[in-house]
Amino acid sequence: MGSTTENQMIGVILCSSREPRVCPQISDFIISTIKESEIYSATSPKPTLRIIDLAKDTLPLYNEPTIPSQVKHHSGYIQPHTITWSLEIQKYSAFIFILPQYNRGYPAVAKNAIDYLFNEWTGKPALIISYGGHGGANSARQFSEVLNGVKMKVVGTMPALTFPGREVLLKALKGEDLGLDGKGAFWEEERKGILKGVGELFGLLS
Numbered sequence: 001m002g003s004t005t006e007n008q009m010i011g012v013i014l015c016s017s018r019e020p021r022v023c024p025q026i027s028d029f030i031i032s033t034i035k036e037s038e039i040y041s042a043t044s045p046k047p048t049l050r051i052i053d054l055a056k057d058t059l060p061l062y063n064e065p066t067i068p069s070q071v072k073h074h075s076g077y078i079q080p081h082t083i084t085w086s087l088e089i090q091k092y093s094a095f096i097f098i099l100p101q102y103n104r105g106y107p108a109v110a111k112n113a114i115d116y117l118f119n120e121w122t123g124k125p126a127l128i129i130s131y132g133g134h135g136g137a138n139s140a141r142q143f144s145e146v147l148n149g150v151k152m153k154v155v156g157t158m159p160a161l162t163f164p165g166r167e168v169l170l171k172a173l174k175g176e177d178l179g180l181d182g183k184g185a186f187w188e189e190e191r192k193g194i195l196k197g198v199g200e201l202f203g204l205l206s
């Protein structure tokens with residue numbers, strides 16, 4: 001039985017800023033997979049899963065004159081948007097990154113969001129769940145290096161969700177409903193990998 005010392009928050013970071021996009025559908029699928037799982041029901045007190053949407057928490061391309069690794073308090077930042085982002089990220093104990101793959105790599109918006117801060121990320125557990133026409137394993141592998149760079153504890157399991165065929169990929173590109181919450185939904189098998197990663201993430205919560 002898992003246990004956490006206090007009611008901690010896990011940030012579920014939506015790493016697509018496209019319009020339209022499927023990232024919110026995929027995060028809903030992942031959050032419901034977690035909330036309906038044995039590991040979640042056996043964990044007390046339950047961590048709160050809260051969405052952080054990089055399409056809404058918009059940051060300009062990195063324009064902070066300071067080097068974040070040298071900043072020990074948010075008052076050390078110059079730009080107001082960096083201070084807001086720092087205060088937001090400080091609230092969370094761990095993160096789940098919902099990460100698409102673009103051109104065999106991670107989306108620029110995800111790297112930009114990481115680069116703005118350093119100490120706010122350091123030491124916190126991270127689970128990367130990628131998706132794409134081929135599952136996005138390249139994106140996840142490359143992004144794990146970025147998270148290692150800010151000294152996050154990236155869990156070993158990185159579930160990669162592959163769209164089952166061209167028809168679904170074309171729907172995803174248009175941001176159409178993939179039917180992940182209905183009958184005939186795919187990725188039933190993939191739920192196991194997601195929960196394996198979640199188990200590792202919960203295990204790192206102090």
Ligand SMILES: Cc1cc2nc3c(=O)[nH]c(=O)nc-3n(C[C@H](O)[C@H](O)[C@H](O)COP(=O)(O)O)c2cc1C
Nearest residue numbers: 016018021022023100101102103104132133134172
């Ligand atoms: C610019 C761009 C590049 C893409 N490159 C890849 C790729 O390298 N591999 C892959 O599997 N899918 C690729 N795709 C397909 C995406 O995985 C798919 O469009 C998915 O819907 C993107 O997530 P989003 O809708 O949440 O932004 C790419 C999509 C875009 C828009």
